[in-house]
Amino acid sequence: MPVALLAQKPIRVDLSREKVNAEPTKFLPMVGSWLVTSENGRKVVLVDGRAWKKGQPAGGLADNARAIYGARHEEFIDNVKAFAYFPIAVARDVDNFENGAISVRFQMIGGTLDRCAGILFDLKPNGDYLAVRFNGTEDNLVLWTFNNGKRSFVKRGAENVPLELGTWHEITIAVHGTQLTGFLDGKQLLDYALKAPVSGKVGLWSKTDSMSEFADFTVTPSAQ
Amino acid sequence: MITRKAARLAHLAVTCAAFAPLPLLGQRAGRACTMPDTTAAWFGEQRQWLSDQKHDWSDDEFRNALLSAAGLVAQPLTTQLGAQRWEESPSAASDTSVLSRLRTLASTRGSAWPTRSVVGAAGVRAVWILAQGDTALQRVALHRMMESGPDEALPADVAVLEDRVRLQSGRKQLYGSQLRMVNGRLAPAPIEDSVHVDMRRDAAGLPPLRQAMCSLR
Numbered sequence: 001m002p003v004a005l006l007a008q009k010p011i012r013v014d015l016s017r018e019k020v021n022a023e024p025t026k027f028l029p030m031v032g033s034w035l036v037t038s039e040n041g042r043k044v045v046l047v048d049g050r051a052w053k054k055g056q057p058a059g060g061l062a063d064n065a066r067a068i069y070g071a072r073h074e075e076f077i078d079n080v081k082a083f084a085y086f087p088i089a090v091a092r093d094v095d096n097f098e099n100g101a102i103s104v105r106f107q108m109i110g111g112t113l114d115r116c117a118g119i120l121f122d123l124k125p126n127g128d129y130l131a132v133r134f135n136g137t138e139d140n141l142v143l144w145t146f147n148n149g150k151r152s153f154v155k156r157g158a159e160n161v162p163l164e165l166g167t168w169h170e171i172t173i174a175v176h177g178t179q180l181t182g183f184l185d186g187k188q189l190l191d192y193a194l195k196a197p198v199s200g201k202v203g204l205w206s207k208t209d210s211m212s213e214f215a216d217f218t219v220t221p222s223a224q
Numbered sequence: 225m226i227t228r229k230a231a232r233l234a235h236l237a238v239t240c241a242a243f244a245p246l247p248l249l250g251q252r253a254g255r256a257c258t259m260p261d262t263t264a265a266w267f268g269e270q271r272q273w274l275s276d277q278k279h280d281w282s283d284d285e286f287r288n289a290l291l292s293a294a295g296l297v298a299q300p301l302t303t304q305l306g307a308q309r310w311e312e313s314p315s316a317a318s319d320t321s322v323l324s325r326l327r328t329l330a331s332t333r334g335s336a337w338p339t340r341s342v343v344g345a346a347g348v349r350a351v352w353i354l355a356q357g358d359t360a361l362q363r364v365a366l367h368r369m370m371e372s373g374p375d376e377a378l379p380a381d382v383a384v385l386e387d388r389v390r391l392q393s394g395r396k397q398l399y400g401s402q403l404r405m406v407n408g409r410l411a412p413a414p415i416e417d418s419v420h421v422d423m424r425r426d427a428a429g430l431p432p433l434r435q436a437m438c439s440l441r
């Protein structure tokens with residue numbers, strides 16, 4: 001697990017006061033169907049790909065975009081609508097992430113096309129972002145960029161790791177300046193030099209009809 | 225040319241996938257066995273998807289060759305229930321020219337895979353049947369069907385094919401579609417994350433596993 005130098009107090013997204021079977025309030029759904037559900041008595045966030053439809057943003061997109069970007073929300077909405085293919089939900093209480101670590105526990109449940117779970121970061125007001133995700137249909141951890149509605153492959157993890165559905169795992173990313181590292185269950189699989197320093201909102205990422213659960217989303221900012 | 229093997233493949237597909245709202249066979253008195261609900265959304269969506277009268281396709285010649293090889297000529301397309309007997313794994317079709325063409329397409333990146341817009345729903349079902357009898361082809365066919373998306377490949381068929389591929393490679397199945405005889409009773413082969421199996425089946429447009437198994441009894 002990466003430990004950042006000069007680490008500040010971690011921000012752990014607490015789901016304990018969320019309503020089961022309702023949209024999460026700590027993560028603002030922009031694309032896809034996101035619900036709070038109970039897993040062995042513990043509240044987790046479920047992205048439910050059964051409700052996924054190509055090109056369809058989340059019902060609350062306009063309100064949620066306004067909540068995080070204020071007057072600039074219209075540009076964000078236009079771009080998100082243009083490629084509403086990847087469900088995303090933005091962590092409400094993390095204003096800006098630049099350096100440090102982000103981790104999330106996840107379990108894949110299903111999906112006919114894809115079985116994905118990932119961390120969204122560097123989300124800009126125009127809808128551009130980066131994502132490090134695990135895909136259970138490919139068994140790999142991959143860094144993707146999304147610019148002007150176009151997804152581009154950046155780098156694949158050093159090795160494939162088959163994970164069983166219904167078992168919990170952890171993705172962690174660490175960012176120091178332009179240096180990005182990605183971990184799966186504590187094992188470093190990604191190492192990449194980004195073109196520009198990271199600065200933006202963060203959250204959860206999924207793909208098409210994936211059904212995945214997320215818990216313990218934690219952001220640990222650090223001075224570079 | 226329709227061969228005996230191809231006809232057997234077609235028969236198997238019908239046996240595995242057909243839904244006939246008939247009295248239950250072999251149902252024990254007093255034991256609950258609920259047949260798949262034909263008023264449910266999955267049923268209507270599958271029927272809609274499988275109706276070739278509502279869709280066009282671009283390659284009639286390839287479609288006809290596929291239907292012939294799979295023994296689907298003049299056969300109505302049946303609803304996929306997601307319950308097959310694993311022991312009755314189909315053998316390869318004898319029409320090697322169609323299989324060769326599929327193998328070539330599978331090994332050529334960027335080639336036009338026979339999806340619904342190319343060969344229609346019946347053509348895609350034929351590919352699904354043929355792939356099941358060819359272990360070399362089925363893994364690639366599965367990936368091509370997954371990549372092509374739910375408009376071009378029936379998610380319920382994709383799910384069943386994925387279960388077969390996983391079991392053949394020694395992994396547990398995901399949708400519980402492959403059933404084995406255990407102590408004289410049909411039971412699903414081992415399922416990964418069995419707690420969520422019906423959620424996955426729902427996502428793939430399949431009825432609950434218990435209902436699907438009921439249809440085979």
